Amino acid sequence: MVGTMVSQAEARSLTTYRTVDPPTLVGSAVPVNVYEYHALAKAKLPAMVYGYYASGADDMQTLKDNEEGFKRLRFRPRVLIDVTKQDLTAVIMGTATSFPMVLAPTAMQRMAHPEGELATARAAAAQGVIMGLSSWSTTALEDVEAEAPGSPKWFQLYVYKDRAITLELVRRAERQGFLAIALTVDTPRLGRREADIRNSFSLPPHLTMANFAAIDPSREQGKMTGPGAKGSGLASYVASLIDQSLSWKDIQWLKENSKMPILAKGIETAEDAVLAMEAGCAGIIVSNHGARQLDGVVSTIDALEEVVQAVRGRIPVFVDSGVRRGTDIVKALALGASGACIGRPYVWGLAVAGQQGVEHVIQMLRNEFALAMALCGCVKVSDIKRDMVIRDVYAPYDVQAQLKSKM
Numbered sequence: 001m002v003g004t005m006v007s008q009a010e011a012r013s014l015t016t017y018r019t020v021d022p023p024t025l026v027g028s029a030v031p032v033n034v035y036e037y038h039a040l041a042k043a044k045l046p047a048m049v050y051g052y053y054a055s056g057a058d059d060m061q062t063l064k065d066n067e068e069g070f071k072r073l074r075f076r077p078r079v080l081i082d083v084t085k086q087d088l089t090a091v092i093m094g095t096a097t098s099f100p101m102v103l104a105p106t107a108m109q110r111m112a113h114p115e116g117e118l119a120t121a122r123a124a125a126a127q128g129v130i131m132g133l134s135s136w137s138t139t140a141l142e143d144v145e146a147e148a149p150g151s152p153k154w155f156q157l158y159v160y161k162d163r164a165i166t167l168e169l170v171r172r173a174e175r176q177g178f179l180a181i182a183l184t185v186d187t188p189r190l191g192r193r194e195a196d197i198r199n200s201f202s203l204p205p206h207l208t209m210a211n212f213a214a215i216d217p218s219r220e221q222g223k224m225t226g227p228g229a230k231g232s233g234l235a236s237y238v239a240s241l242i243d244q245s246l247s248w249k250d251i252q253w254l255k256e257n258s259k260m261p262i263l264a265k266g267i268e269t270a271e272d273a274v275l276a277m278e279a280g281c282a283g284i285i286v287s288n289h290g291a292r293q294l295d296g297v298v299s300t301i302d303a304l305e306e307v308v309q310a311v312r313g314r315i316p317v318f319v320d321s322g323v324r325r326g327t328d329i330v331k332a333l334a335l336g337a338s339g340a341c342i343g344r345p346y347v348w349g350l351a352v353a354g355q356q357g358v359e360h361v362i363q364m365l366r367n368e369f370a371l372a373m374a375l376c377g378c379v380k381v382s383d384i385k386r387d388m389v390i391r392d393v394y395a396p397y398d399v400q401a402q403l404k405s406k407m
């Protein structure tokens with residue numbers, strides 16, 4: 001099934017999905033979890049590309065914390081509930097999806113696989129999940145839309161110093177039917193990623209920042225430092241183009257120029273969650289950019305609850321960074337998220353086996369999610385409740401208060 005097109009009907013009906021076989025890999029066993037995909041991708045990718053995808057900022061303390069934060073949470077499962085029939089579907093910003101997971105935008109996917117974003121778009125549509133497309137994709141957004149027409153997609157926006165370029169991007173995404181803007185708010189400058197510095201990262205010359213071909217070909221190639229030069233080409237590229245002055249008032253400007261709802265991607269505090277709501281954002285993604293920006297920032301699963309409490313259900317809150325298991329998605333929902341997004345896990349799938357790899361990663365996570373729900377006694381997504389998880393080691397839960405509230 002590798003490389004198959006997705007029909008329009010299949011794409012629109014995100015609550016249905018197909019079963020995908022795991023990829024057959026020469027010389028390696030079938031990967032059974034996201035970590036095994038990571039190991040396979042590491043073995044396959046050139047060091048510069050792997051370093052870019054895998055690394056976090058500085059000492060990568062937050063990279064570790066993001067995953068460990070999920071692992072520190074423990075379940076309080078309920079038993080003897082009929083879980084014969086489960087409904088995993090969820091409504092994400094108005095779109096019904098096969099389960100509450102979204103593909104976070106990740107840049108430059110053709111470095112992972114020749115079909116890059118096209119393979120990801122087909123996989124997302126076939127598996128019934130929303131795809132986030134990066135501003136800095138190596139496939140033009142129009143081509144991504146044409147590959148999986150009508151399937152729900154969000155457009156991730158980096159705001160350029162040149163606002164005309166920014167608006168042109170937004171209008172193109174809107175014309176193509178993208179459903180929302182995920183406005184990245186945590187990247188006024190690029191985090192310090194030492195692998196990229198060491199490897200003098202630059203976009204391989206056969207690839208382009210494809211969204212800019214039609215606007216300004218001089219930006220298309222990325223103007224990155226070439227191989228052999230010192231430092232991360234990406235850091236200088238970001239510094240030359242991204243508007244560091246971006247502030248809350250610009251959300252109003254964006255709203256005046258687009259009908260697409262705006263998700264603020266990269267919120268980690270209650271204070272900023274309130275400002276995002278006041279600015280008119282339609283949703284929040286609690287994210288630390290996969291630990292690639294500020295090292296030492298709190299893990300997102302630890303930050304999630306303060307954001308959820310500040311928002312008080314007025315807009316949906318999503319979380320990404322460190323989601324590696326279906327159990328992590330259940331934990332995120334228990335703490336109040338409306339869905340969880342993944343970045344690296346599907347990039348590893350893409351690197352290992354293109355569309356089939358991405359589909360298989362999504363399928364594994366959905367199966368893990370279904371199993372975790374069943375073992376917690378949940379039939380439908382709305383059965384996932386705050387009292388299903390506790391932090392750290394088992395400390396006695398306040399059972400008396402819990403029972404009293406039910407009487």
Ligand SMILES: Cc1cc2nc3c(=O)[nH]c(=O)nc-3n(C[C@H](O)[C@H](O)[C@H](O)COP(=O)(O)O)c2cc1C
Binds near residue numbers: 052066104107135347
């Ligand atoms: C290789 C890579 C590229 C990324 N590119 C972008 C991007 O272009 N725009 C953006 O807002 N976030 C980008 N992100 C961050 C993701 O959207 C997401 O926040 C993060 O990957 C989630 O963490 P995880 O990788 O631990 O799942 C990127 C992340 C990775 C790993």
Ligand SMILES: CC(C)CC(=O)C(=O)O
Binds near residue numbers: 107136238289292
């Ligand atoms: C081009 C990069 C700035 C994309 C990104 O957000 C990342 O690498 O984390």
